[in-house]
Amino acid sequence: MSHRNAPLTELGRLRLARCVVEDGWSICRAAERFQVAPTTAQRWVRRYREHGPAGMVDRSSRPHCSPNRTPTRTERRIIKVRVLRRWGPARIAYLLGLNPSTVHRVLSRYGLARLRWLDRPTGRVIRRITADQPGELVHVDVKKLGKIPAGGGWRKLGRTAGRRNSRADKSSGKQNKYRTPVRGYHFLHTAIDAHSRLAYSEILTDERKETAAEFWLRAQQWFAECGIEVRKVLTDNGSCYKSHVFSGALGPSIIHRRTRPYRPQTNGKVERFHRTLADEWAYDRLYTSDTERCAQFPIWLHHYNHHRGHTALGGQPPASRVPNLSGQYS
Template sequence: MSHRNAPLSELGRLRLARCVVEDGWPLRRAAERFQVAVSTAARWASRYRAFGEAGMADRSSRPHHSPNRTPTRTERRIIGVRVTRRWGPARIGYLLGIHPSTVHRVLTRYRLAKLRWLDRPTGRVVRRMHSEHCGDLVHVDVKKLGKIPAGGGWRMLGRSVGQRHSQADKSSGKRNGYRNPVRGYHFLHTALDAHSRLAYSELLADERKDTAAGFWLRANAWFAESGITVRKVLTDNGSCYRSHAFADALGHIEHRRTRPYRPQTNGKVERFHRTLADEWAYARLYRSDAERCQEFTTWLHTYNFHRGHTALGGQPPATRVPNLSGQYT
């Protein structure tokens, strides 16, 4: 393929060759006229004599012979390990005594599916869910997030201090008749639109049926204000999502559930929770739980309106929602 600074396009090569072959121009005169070397003019003229106009097209730069190419037997061993064990280039290279870059080239040459595209237990290519329009499918899930004790947790104070906090919380919980530490957890309820990745999330006290139902009513109202009409909702098989209260909150919206022990089906909201943990919950050291909670709404706004999303071509989720207010703030 011609690069941007190439002096001749396919049409230019044809004109040069015709000047030499059909009009009888000397090679030097043709080279000066088209601002190329004499050897270049000779090459295109000879190709025109041999192949006609078809010879003016670009040819592959691949060599006819590659003496240093990986032997076929070694390639078969690499492919065999990849198919049977589903390992990456580093582990395959360590097993076979080959450099990982060589393994990667072999896997690329034979167009084997990348590991992130495969279901590890079965080896089948993962079938990804795509939604054509906003509201076609909304993923809903809950993430359990431990609270931070006053003064900071073990990440800030060290494991020895963090263990003393944990033991003190457990003993206090036993005195108060609770099985779990008094410090407790936040339950992060999230609803995420599959097409736009626009997310609505709240920090709530539990994951009971009434809490989940109330969260969905608020989430659905928020999506409606954003111009999104929800038609289907996907959840796991948690008890709160199998309750009559949650079904009543859904109303006419179709409810789908994932297959048991198959969290990949709800992978978009699972990936959102991982991003949330990396960029907000554990992004820096917090001195108190209130300090972290105060930054949650700010981070969520940044995610929806300003943070580039790799699945959306580097654009924030708000850009996929037509006429969404606040996306330019």
């Protein structure tokens, strides 16, 4: 394998071998001319005679035989315990009487090094949904988010102060059976492109079929303005998405796919977006009113689409994956 101090490259080896084989130089003369040991010169001359110029390339340093490699039967036992019990290398090593580093090498060799790559209910390797072009698949979902009472909620102030603010805030005019003020919820409808992770989201009052259909029409228009033609839409089995109203909003040109029941992992991209949304906007800091938090949502969404680095995109924002998107260089 070549390195920075190697005296011979592939071209240098070829020149050395031709000097000996074709020009009649001696091994010692060629070794002195190219500043290598005579044994090294002899090796490249032998390879040139056997394989020609193709023999000058580097060969793998991997041994032909590895007598100390973990037996195949032991490897199968390691994989079986990993898939069935979802244990880490240390616990598997204690069970089978092996070294944890040996178990980790076996798991890495077969692509099972991280537990998050396995589906916990089934133990199978997760097959991730990928899209090669913008608009090939768009994930759609709804997140239910509680409103914040005046003065702040319990997540930032603690349960005592948060409960006190909740009881004092009667702006909604509604009460439950215990005569405690009820604030209600926001419903965040989101559509996110699977290829670019570009997201369109709105804070709406409910999740009825008419609301979901009208939201999709606005989302589709927004994607079209960004130069994205939507071809497939993936949703869960919510009643609003199974309705004829939503199907009519999609139209005949868009294929509607639904996830398997009780399998939110299939719609994982929009689920992960909602988690990021909760961590970085909804509960990121203390909001003294619900209006204040809602006013920050468009600002955060623009930051997410155009400025926030995304891990799945190599640290680049979603807008960088959409050609000629207006504002992506701001």
